[in-house]
Amino acid sequence: MNIIGVVITDGVGYRNYILSDFLQEVVKKYDKVVVFSGISIEQYPKEYSNLEIVELPVFVEGRLTWFYRKLKELAHLFLHRNKTFGIRDTLSFSYPKTNSPRALLTKLAFFIAKNYHTEKNIKVYEKFQFKSFKNSGIYKNYTLLLKQYTPNQLFFTHQRPPFLAPLVAAADELKIQTTTFIFSWDNLASKGRMLGTFKNYLVWSDLMKQELLEFYPEVSPNHIKVVGTPQFEPYVLDRYHISRDEFYNKFNLNSSQKIICYSCADSSIGKNDEIHIRAILSFINKTQNLQLLVRTSPAEDGKRFERLKNEFPEIKWNFPKWFLSREGHAEAWSQRLPSIEDINDLKAILQYSDVNVNMLSTMSLDFMLFDKPVVNTVFGNKENGLYDDQRFLNYVHYKYVVDSGAVTIATNENELHRYLEEALQQPNLRSKERKQLIDLEIGAPLEGTSQRIVEALKSL
Known part of the structure; x- marks a missing residue:
């Protein structure tokens, strides 16, 4: 019997593997699919007869x-x-x-x-x-679960969460083949060691494969598969869609005005978000037929923008509709799950906005997938007293973006205004560079991503 265990740890993993086509593809190819879940089992679909959801007990590190x-x-x-x-x-x-x-x-x-x-x-x-957790109740529990469900292979949808280390160790002890997916484009060149050593690795692109071999030289190239990423697959799925009219009505937008979308970073690195937003507003105030839509980070509730909301009622806001699925978890942020409504909202924002502004985030790729101009705002450095977001320009994953010419980089308000004007007047100016960057970073078409992942898992 061919059984696969799939480990889903958090809300982003839920979006990538449950709200994409992954689940419906993997149940076709395996006799049984067991999802070992870090989130509540109530959140999963019930219609697949060969699918079982097992809620993992929470491991808290000693x-x-x-x-x-x-x-x-x-x-x-x-x-x-x-x-x-x-x-x-x-x-x-x-x-x-x-x-x-x-x-x-x-x-x-x-x-x-x-x-x-x-x-x-x-x-x-x-x-x-x-060794330090081998005698713990959680480790013994994980071992019993793997013995009970007998997966032939265990697929970790994220390579970093430390609370999954006992599950990797238990799989190793039971000689179960492990595979992981490199979760994000910045996880190799700026982050610490993975949670454990895996047998096989799935990556976004040939570029990410090169990085994996650079930072983990003992990994065999034959055990790495390039599959793209399920993160963006919902953008090509017909079930996620709202019309332009629905979008404008929902966010109270003016259909005769172009839309600038500012997508916020989370509060830990988005300390200049308010400054960037004010700079966009000053551009709108001297230009006709523009409106601003701000999408906050799904990792927070948006309360830090209350003053801005009250001061500028003309700003339209999208607070991502993610909900807390379980209380008392060691990593509380991991229990925030996206709603289908939020997938629809985000896809509509990408489709119908005219230009995006963000501080060097993955959202640059999201908007480029819809061939929309992107301006990156980095106003802070060590000299001017603002939070030093310009240092992120030196991170290797974003240097590829900067060097590609697919985005423009605004280090102050005047530059932001100039690049917004360029984006609005010549939206196709950097279209070729955007497509080239997408090919470099993602490495495979969005269509069929889940099928490609499942086929890679089967081949391993």
């Missing part, structure tokens, strides 16, 4: 497990710190600024990792990390 995991992640960063600015930046902002007990332990981990960070050292840290 101090020793946390320490060895931190050592492993930091050692990986120190090993590769000379390769990218993003890794050096991650090391810099991760160093504690206080002397709390947790901060002192982190400083100790920094000291050890800085001096001992070979691949051999990293494997030792992981060995001790896994």
Whole structure:
């Protein structure tokens, strides 16, 4: 019997693998599909007879497990710190600024990792990390679940969540083949070590395959499959759609005016969002027939924009309709799930907006998939007192975007106004560059992405 276990950890994984076509494709190809879920089982469809949903008990790291995991992640960063600015930046902002007990332990981990960070050292840290939870009830529970459902292979839809380490360890002990999907375009060149070592890897593109081999040289090229990403597949699925009229009515937009959409970063790195929004408004105030629609990050509730909402009632807002599916989880953010309404809203925003402004986010790709002009706002640096968002221009995943010419980069309000004017007057000016960047970053058509992933899993 051919059984696959699929591990879905959070709301974004739910969007990518449940709201895409993945589920309906994978149940066709396997005798049984078992979803090991980090979110509530009530959220899953019930119509597939060979699908079973198993809710994973929540694993909370003990101090020793946390320490060895931190050592492993930091050692990986120190090993590769000379390769990218993003890794050096991650090391810099991760160093504690206080002397709390947790901060002192982190400083100790920094000291050890800085001096001992070979691949051999990293494997030792992981060995001790896994050993530290082998006697825990959660690890024993995970082992029993895998023995009960007997998957031939286990597919992790995200390679980073640390609370899944016991599941990787249990699969290794039971000799179950593991495969992971590299979740995001920035996860290799600026992040710490993955949660464990996997047998096989699915990646977006040939570019991501090269990065995986660069930062994980012990991975065999034969165990990497280029499949694209399910993140964008809903954009080509007919079931997600609202008409232009419905869109304008829903957000109270003026059909005779062009739309500038500003998509916010989350609060941790979007500290200049309000400044960027005010700069767009100053452009609109001196230009005719324009309106502003702001989409906030799904990771937050938008309360930080209350003052802006009250001051500028003419701004239209899209607060992503994600809902908290389960209380009391160790990673509360992971329990926020997207609604179908939000998929429809986002797709409509991409279809019907005329230009997008954002601070170097993946939303640049979303809008480029609809061939829309994109302006990236990075007003802050070390000299002007604003949050230093210009440093992200040096992250390798975004240098490809900048160097492609597919977007324009506004470092101040005057540049933003100039590039908005260009985008509105010549929307097709950078169309060729946008298509080339999409081919580089995503690497496969959106159509058939889920089928491609399932076929890759079968071939492994």
